[in-house]
Amino acid sequence: MAQPIKVHLTPPGPNPWKVVLVLQELGVPYEYHSFPFAEVKNKPYTDINPNGRVPAIEDPNTGVKIWETGAIILYLIEQYDTDHKISFPDLTNRSLCNQFLFFQVSGQGPYFGQAGWFNVLHSEKLQSAMDRYNAEVQRILGVLEGLLSGKQWLVGDKMTYADLSFVTWNDRIDSLTMCAPDKKFVGFPGVQAWHERMTGRDAWKKCMEDRDRLMDEQGLQSNGMPKGVNSMEEYEALIKAHNEAEAAKKAGK
Structure with missing residues (x-):
């Protein structure tokens, strides 16, 4: 039995769920590392994806760490769809x-x-x-x-x-x-x-159930912004305050 692939994601956006959907259709074990959007351009995540976008995966079965959904999907097909369940051999x-x-x-x-x-x-x-x-x-x-x-x-x-x-x-x-x-x-x-x-x-229904759960865990609205935040300006101000607080915390160590 393969070890679960770790999927790094922020739950609101469409892109991570493309990868999860492929994993679910293939029956490949996976686990989520779900984190707030405010942290997507900060370490330690940027050590995995320097571009500061989601998703990225880490495969403990091969040691591969990879980002960009197209590249991830091609990797999963090559590595885990040897029976061509959702691909072709020719x-x-x-x-x-x-x-x-x-x-x-x-x-x-x-x-x-x-x-x-x-x-x-x-x-x-x-x-x-x-x-x-x-x-x-x-x-x-x-x-x-x-x-x-x-x-x-x-x-x-x-x-x-x-x-x-x-x-x-x-x-x-x-x-x-x-x-x-x-x-x-x-x-x-x-x-x-x-x-x-x-x-x-x-597979789709399972992905959307997981998305709803992860969104709720972070207190997010359907548009991806936190509950009580009504505009992108408010959200950006919240992210800025979060990053400043994290920097101050590290400086105080």
């Missing part, structure tokens, strides 16, 4: 899965993230920025709709890590673009059906 289909994974990490994730920033978190409402990134959300959904035409999955005849890599960000479209939950896939029925196939799975 070069063509493997390359197609990687193509879609890189489309997710370079296209969907960054553009959806910027939509969330300018629609929800940015202190100034910049209509041009909101319009640009909302349009990019629609464009990417359109690309996916075309790719899924006549198909259930992106590659071959089964769900793979290519499909799983998109689900966490797609699930947040309503909160990122401030639309009604039942309107986030309007005009993209193929994407909606594909998304629902994945979110109906036990």
Whole structure:
């Protein structure tokens, strides 16, 4: 039996749950190191990921420590999906899965993230920025709709890590673009059906139960900010105060 892989994460964001979802689908043991967002750019976490982003993993079975979700997912597939449960053995289909994974990490994730920033978190409402990134959300959904035409999955005849890599960000479209939950896939029925196939799975339900629990442990709202904090400015001030208190504590030792 493999030792559990340690997943370092702050629970609000979509990216860590891509990795957890893959682990859950593969049945690979894992454990959480869940910590506050205020600590993501501080030691000791930056000794693991100097970029100060989540997630990162540590695999005690191999000694590998790695960050960036695309790299983590490729590592997990190579190391732990030898039976090709959510991958393929042949070069063509493997390359197609990687193509879609890189489309997710370079296209969907960054553009959806910027939509969330300018629609929800940015202190100034910049209509041009909101319009640009909302349009990019629609464009990417359109690309996916075309790719899924006549198909259930992106590659071959089964769900793979290519499909799983998109689900966490797609699930947040309503909160990122401030639309009604039942309107986030309007005009993209193929994407909606594909998304629902994945979110109906036990692995997804387990991940979201864990996320809710970890969020509650940190006293966080659904938008990731602490309860009682109503704007990004308040949250940034809270983070600054936390970091100053930690620095003062270390200086006093």
